[in-house]
Amino acid sequence: MFEIFILIFGLVIGSFLNVCIYRIPLKQTIVTDPSHCVACGKRIKWYDLIPVISYIILGGKCRVCKQKISMKYPLVELFNGAVYLWIYSFYGLSVQFYAFGFLASCLIVISFIDFEHQIIPNGIIIFMMIFGIIFPYFNKSLGYSDAVIGFFAASIPLLIIAILSRGGMGGGDIKLMAVAGLFLGWKLILLALILGCIVGSVIGLALILLKKIQRRDKIPFGPFLATGIFIAMLYGNQILQWYIGMYF
Numbered sequence: 001m002f003e004i005f006i007l008i009f010g011l012v013i014g015s016f017l018n019v020c021i022y023r024i025p026l027k028q029t030i031v032t033d034p035s036h037c038v039a040c041g042k043r044i045k046w047y048d049l050i051p052v053i054s055y056i057i058l059g060g061k062c063r064v065c066k067q068k069i070s071m072k073y074p075l076v077e078l079f080n081g082a083v084y085l086w087i088y089s090f091y092g093l094s095v096q097f098y099a100f101g102f103l104a105s106c107l108i109v110i111s112f113i114d115f116e117h118q119i120i121p122n123g124i125i126i127f128m129m130i131f132g133i134i135f136p137y138f139n140k141s142l143g144y145s146d147a148v149i150g151f152f153a154a155s156i157p158l159l160i161i162a163i164l165s166r167g168g169m170g171g172g173d174i175k176l177m178a179v180a181g182l183f184l185g186w187k188l189i190l191l192a193l194i195l196g197c198i199v200g201s202v203i204g205l206a207l208i209l210l211k212k213i214q215r216r217d218k219i220p221f222g223p224f225l226a227t228g229i230f231i232a233m234l235y236g237n238q239i240l241q242w243y244i245g246m247y248f
């Protein structure tokens with residue numbers, strides 16, 4: 001039954017993530033300003049701000065101006081709720097649950113902003129860094145040396161690629177892998193980098209073959225790195241054990 005609380009908690013936080021995804025790239029405040037309709041600017045009443053449910057009751061339209069509300073909003077809420085349940089099923093109500101739940105929510109915000117605006121905002125990186133420094137103190141299975149090495153393990157190779165390719169790799173991607181390394185430690189962040197590259201290559205190649213993009217088009221790398229981090233967070237230790245088991 002506790003799962004219900006986790007789900008509701010995830011949906012409510014997901015609703016806040018929508019605010020972050022919309023406002024951070026526009027450099028608007030995410031805390032003090034109440035929610036407005038994107039189309040007509042009218043303030044949204046509290047009873048129309050219930051995650052997912054309000055969207056269904058309103059039929060996906062603003063109560064005032066009847067403009068369509070993007071499906072993205074309930075999907076982000078549902079996705080964040082599902083992700084919290086997913087992490088909970090692995091880690092229970094432990095330090096890892098809070099740390100990885102926080103990390104996953106940041107990854108959702110970063111993925112959407114990077115996808116739409118091709119930027120990973122520094123504000124989110126700094127916010128993640130603060131939590132990333134606090135987390136190893138409570139999590140004895142990670143520890144500070146692992147976290148600090150994790151900070152550099154994937155970001156330094158990306159930095160070298162960025163220098164060699166003269167801007168082929170974004171600074172935001174490097175910073176993302178640095179702060180995520182604080183949460184995962186060096187082994188899992190390296191795995192996350194490899195997984196992110198694999199997912200990115202497969203999807204990139206598929207989009208080229210389907211002629212959705214040109215070979216020279218730039219596609220944001222942040223969502224792929226975020227996917228790699230998320231898989232490593234949940235399945236990383238299993239993958240590493242399986243991989244080591246193949247050779248020893």
Ligand SMILES: [Zn+2]
Pocket residue numbers: 037038039040041042062063064065066067
């Ligand atoms: Zn409206």
